[in-house]
Amino acid sequence: MSTGTPMGGASESQARADELVDEITKPSRLRGLSDWWNHLPRVGQWGFLLIAVAAAFALPLVNIPLVTTEPGNNWPLACAEMARYALVAIGLNVVVGQAGLLDLGYVGFFAVGAYVAALWTSPDSTMVHIPYLLTLPLAAMVTVVFGVLLGIPTLRLRGDYLAIVTLGFGEIIRLLATIIPALKGQVGFQQIGRPPGENADGNPVFANSEGAPWYWLTITVIIVVMIALGNLERSRVGRNWIALREDEDAAEIMGVPTFRYKLWAFGIGAALGGSAGAIAAGQIGFVNNQRFDVQMSIMFLVAVVLGGQGNKFGAIIGGALVAYIPLRFTAIAEYKYLIFGAVLVVLMIFRPQGLFGKRPHLLTFERRAHKRIANLADAPTSAPAAKEAGQ
Amino acid sequence: MTDQPVSPATPKPDAPPPLDSEVAQLAAAEREIAVDVGDKLVEIQNLTVRFGGLTALDDVTFDIRRGEILGLIGPNGAGKTTCFNAMTGVYRPSSGGVLLEGEPIGRSKQHKITRRGIARTFQNVRLFGEMTALENVVVGLDARHKVGVWGSLFRTPRLYREEKNAIDRGMALLEFVGIADKAAVQASALPYGYQRRLEIARALATDPKLLCLDEPAAGFNPAEKEELMELIRTIRADGYTVLLIEHDMRLVMGVTDRIVVLEFGKKIADGLPKDIRNDPTVIAAYLGEED
Numbered sequence: 001m002s003t004g005t006p007m008g009g010a011s012e013s014q015a016r017a018d019e020l021v022d023e024i025t026k027p028s029r030l031r032g033l034s035d036w037w038n039h040l041p042r043v044g045q046w047g048f049l050l051i052a053v054a055a056a057f058a059l060p061l062v063n064i065p066l067v068t069t070e071p072g073n074n075w076p077l078a079c080a081e082m083a084r085y086a087l088v089a090i091g092l093n094v095v096v097g098q099a100g101l102l103d104l105g106y107v108g109f110f111a112v113g114a115y116v117a118a119l120w121t122s123p124d125s126t127m128v129h130i131p132y133l134l135t136l137p138l139a140a141m142v143t144v145v146f147g148v149l150l151g152i153p154t155l156r157l158r159g160d161y162l163a164i165v166t167l168g169f170g171e172i173i174r175l176l177a178t179i180i181p182a183l184k185g186q187v188g189f190q191q192i193g194r195p196p197g198e199n200a201d202g203n204p205v206f207a208n209s210e211g212a213p214w215y216w217l218t219i220t221v222i223i224v225v226m227i228a229l230g231n232l233e234r235s236r237v238g239r240n241w242i243a244l245r246e247d248e249d250a251a252e253i254m255g256v257p258t259f260r261y262k263l264w265a266f267g268i269g270a271a272l273g274g275s276a277g278a279i280a281a282g283q284i285g286f287v288n289n290q291r292f293d294v295q296m297s298i299m300f301l302v303a304v305v306l307g308g309q310g311n312k313f314g315a316i317i318g319g320a321l322v323a324y325i326p327l328r329f330t331a332i333a334e335y336k337y338l339i340f341g342a343v344l345v346v347l348m349i350f351r352p353q354g355l356f357g358k359r360p361h362l363l364t365f366e367r368r369a370h371k372r373i374a375n376l377a378d379a380p381t382s383a384p385a386a387k388e389a390g391q
Numbered sequence: 392m393t394d395q396p397v398s399p400a401t402p403k404p405d406a407p408p409p410l411d412s413e414v415a416q417l418a419a420a421e422r423e424i425a426v427d428v429g430d431k432l433v434e435i436q437n438l439t440v441r442f443g444g445l446t447a448l449d450d451v452t453f454d455i456r457r458g459e460i461l462g463l464i465g466p467n468g469a470g471k472t473t474c475f476n477a478m479t480g481v482y483r484p485s486s487g488g489v490l491l492e493g494e495p496i497g498r499s500k501q502h503k504i505t506r507r508g509i510a511r512t513f514q515n516v517r518l519f520g521e522m523t524a525l526e527n528v529v530v531g532l533d534a535r536h537k538v539g540v541w542g543s544l545f546r547t548p549r550l551y552r553e554e555k556n557a558i559d560r561g562m563a564l565l566e567f568v569g570i571a572d573k574a575a576v577q578a579s580a581l582p583y584g585y586q587r588r589l590e591i592a593r594a595l596a597t598d599p600k601l602l603c604l605d606e607p608a609a610g611f612n613p614a615e616k617e618e619l620m621e622l623i624r625t626i627r628a629d630g631y632t633v634l635l636i637e638h639d640m641r642l643v644m645g646v647t648d649r650i651v652v653l654e655f656g657k658k659i660a661d662g663l664p665k666d667i668r669n670d671p672t673v674i675a676a677y678l679g680e681e682d
Binding site: 236240243245247253256257258359363365369370373377 | 479481500501502505506510511513517518519520521522525526529530531533534535536538539540543544545546550551553554555557558561562566571572574575593594597
């Protein structure tokens with residue numbers, strides 16, 4: 001690359017790098033979209049992300065006809081529920097999509113998070129009371145403990161066996177909520193706390209009937225989580241997760257501490273499920289033992305599979321869709337299990353990788369790597385030359 | 392390239408021409424090149440592995456010396472792969488054991504054995520199919536990386552250093568096995584021969600003292616076998632010790648320094664290729680005994 005104009009050389013190698021990106025993303029059928037995205041320069045990607053985030057924040061304020069869930073359901077409240085499902089799906093995607101651990105009891109973590117918020121803020125509870133916002137990190141920590149306690153004995157199991165044990169865990173949490181007197185069974189907890197702040201008219205900003213503030217809170221959490229998960233994905237952690245999903249034995253023999261990384265995936269997934277549970281408890285203002293059943297676990301799983309296992313953006317879309325469809329089409333809401341079942345069957349036939357089946361990026365310096373490969377193609381015989389050009 | 396690590400090794404005078412020493416140094420920068428070629432790297436002592444009533448390996452004893460290419464051969468079902476699995480911690484020995492540099496491997500977890508310096512490839516290619524070739528190699532390199540979940544989350548300087556290094560070394564390793572131009576291709580989409588080479592690169596990435604190749608030439612045509620022999624020789628010339636399981640006698644005889652022969656879980660011969668070739672016990676094991 002030492003000869004020729006720097007501009008010409010750079011754009012040539014850029015073109016070659018683009019071709020390589022094409023080769024990587026080939027299995028995805030949404031090629032047009034992902035191609036376009038991968039070829040954008042960094043600044044462009046950030047620009048579009050900013051626009052997307054701004055649009056997401058504006059969502060509960062714009063009531064687009066046909067899209068809106070009204071008159072059947074309040075639109076901002078529907079947005080809040082969609083965001084909550086999205087957060088849950090992101091968390092479950094780490095466990096199921098990235099690390100390949102089929103978890104059918106994810107609602108258990110969601111329930112633990114909800115009960116943490118209830119126990120530490122509701123006047124019905126005899127516990128010490130703390131500000132509601134502190135219950136979010138607390139719920140995450142408590143659910144991590146539950147996740148690790150469940151994970152240590154069970155993560156030695158594989159595939160179907162793990163699925164059955166986690167299914168049992170979800171049920172155990174629900175039954176504990178019924179049996180343990182302090183958790184108040186069906187009576188439950190009312191007046192769960194909310195973040196501080198009042199409107200001009202004296203009503204709290206985060207009232208139970210106000211969807212928008214809760215929605216904004218949730219997507220703020222989602223953004224932070226997405227950045228954190230992105231960091232993990234483009235590093236050893238993401239690679240180890242995918243490696244153990246692809247071939248656990250080979251991963252172990254290649255030096256991946258598989259058990260530890262499975263436990264991390266389980267713990268991180270649990271923390272996100274718990275946070276979503278705490279947010280749900282705050283927004284609804286009421287928690288009892290009636291809401292955390294197996295069907296809910298399955299709906300969470302549907303969200304991940306629908307969006308595309310292993311893709312965190314897909315998980316957001318999947319989670320939002322799973323919440324949105326029954327709220328928008330209230331006439332068919334009763335048949336939602338039937339409908340999502342049918343959708344999944346169709347999806348498995350025509351698009352088994354989910355709506356967004358694109359593989360995640362796993363290298364911190366992926367662009368740099370592509371440049372190296374591109375330069376290599378320019379000068380295939382001289383390794384040191386390629387090395388210099390890569391700098 | 393100011394932070395380019397300098398290898399302590401001087402290129403060996405007898406290194407074969409295809410070895411690009413720059414690449415080799417980059418691929419294994421921090422490796423201590425073996426000084427005493429010939430001392431015992433691995434000792435397999437009275438190794439016995441039983442599955443229920445079946446004795447797959449029966450009191451097998453042999454050494455692997457530093458810097459050699461040792462062939463492990465035998466008819467189908469002789470216990471070659473079982474021996475591999477016992478060495479890499481997949482199976483626990485029923486009795487006897489394996490010493491690496493004088494230290495027993497004992498009941499170490501598999502990933503710890505890898506870190507202690509034994510790497511392997513698989514009889515049936517077992518790559519991470521969804522990942523690119525480069526990413527596969529980087530998973531191997533990760534075995535030597537120190538950064539964990541917290542370091543990755545908060546993007547510590549060490550993470551950046553390791554990740555940058557991983558790309559340089561990963562590319563160098565792919566170049567070493569001759570598939571650098573396919574670095575960005577998904578492993579599952581690579582041609583079979585390239586997959587085999589990628590497996591070797593991934594195993595080398597863990598920076599092993601001993602590289603175990605389980606039938607690396609399976610399904611290769613003669614030209615590809617020739618290339619593979621060249622690659623194995625280059626790997627050895629680069630300071631690695633190689634244990635090779637192989638059925639193809641021409642390849643084994645052509646590339647190994649010493650051969651151990653197993654039959655029905657027992658060692659029946661151990662010696663130089665030319666002696667093995669004429670050993671009546673070995674001929675009997677392969678061709679059947681004369682009546």
